[in-house]
Amino acid sequence: DAGVIQSPRHEVTEMGQEVTLRCKxxxxxxxxxxxxxxxxxxxxxxxxxxxxxxxxxSGMPExxxxxxxxxxSFSTLKIQPSEPRDSAVYFCxxxxxxxxxxxxxxxxxxxxxxx
Amino acid sequence: GNSVxxxxxxxxxxxxxxxxxxxxxTATGYPxxxxxxxxxxxxxxxxxxxxxxxDKGSNKGFEATYRKETTSFHLEKGSVQVSDSAVYFCxxxxxxxxxxxxxxxxxxxxxx
Numbered sequence: 001d002a003g004v005i006q007s008p009r010h011e012v013t014e015m016g017q018e019v020t021l022r023c024k025x026x027x028x029x030x031x032x033x034x035x036x037x038x039x040x041x042x043x044x045x046x047x048x049x050x051x052x053x054x055x056x057x058s059g060m061p062e063x064x065x066x067x068x069x070x071x072x073s074f075s076t077l078k079i080q081p082s083e084p085r086d087s088a089v090y091f092c093x094x095x096x097x098x099x100x101x102x103x104x105x106x107x108x109x110x111x112x113x114x115x
Numbered sequence: 116g117n118s119v120x121x122x123x124x125x126x127x128x129x130x131x132x133x134x135x136x137x138x139x140x141t142a143t144g145y146p147x148x149x150x151x152x153x154x155x156x157x158x159x160x161x162x163x164x165x166x167x168x169x170d171k172g173s174n175k176g177f178e179a180t181y182r183k184e185t186t187s188f189h190l191e192k193g194s195v196q197v198s199d200s201a202v203y204f205c206x207x208x209x210x211x212x213x214x215x216x217x218x219x220x221x222x223x224x225x226x227x
Binding site: 109 | 161215
């Protein structure tokens with residue numbers, strides 16, 4: 001399997017612009033997670049989906065952030081409008097909940113810089 | 116609530132030194148425990164896991180034993196290499212729940 005695929009890998013955008021991050025989970029996985037990682041705050045869970053349905057979005061920082069999962073093989077995280085404090089690495093991850101717990105597989109991340 | 120606490124970094128060692136990164140957890144019941152590693156510029160990768168008390172997870176020379184009596188899952192390696200320089204995350208999850216709870220991460224740097 002190709003693993004979790006994210007795009008773009010790197011993005012630099014101006015404050016106020018819309019940013020869309022994309023994710024393709026591992027085939028057969030029924031959970032999808034969006035994380036944000038910064039030096040100051042570490043790894044934060046933003047939102048996760050089960051079978052394409054959002055389960056917990058309590059980590060989404062504010063209304064400027066939205067996430068969708070229109071089908072089992074695709075998800076987006078959108079920031080509109082973007083601000084410099086949104087600069088971070090955004091990770092998508094997927095998993096299959098089995099008897100031995102939830103082993104999560106991460107993508108390589110989207111490195112976002114808002115100037 | 117459930118939580119994971121790791122020793123704060125950075126940890127700096129010389130090549131071939133012995134490594135321990137402490138991890139303790141607070142949880143009810145019987146979670147599964149994990150160590151993930153993040154190499155520079157990459158996402159997190161599963162390093163090893165243990166699913167029940169007294170289980171030992173191992174991979175790439177790293178080991179961790181699930182100690183329920185001390186609620187710990189310390190990561191150890193007998194002889195570290197420069198290529199082990201990375202950030203290490205301890206984590207837990209339940210088979211009945213979907214969320215995985217991560218510790219804050221410990222940065223490890225190995226000097227040649």
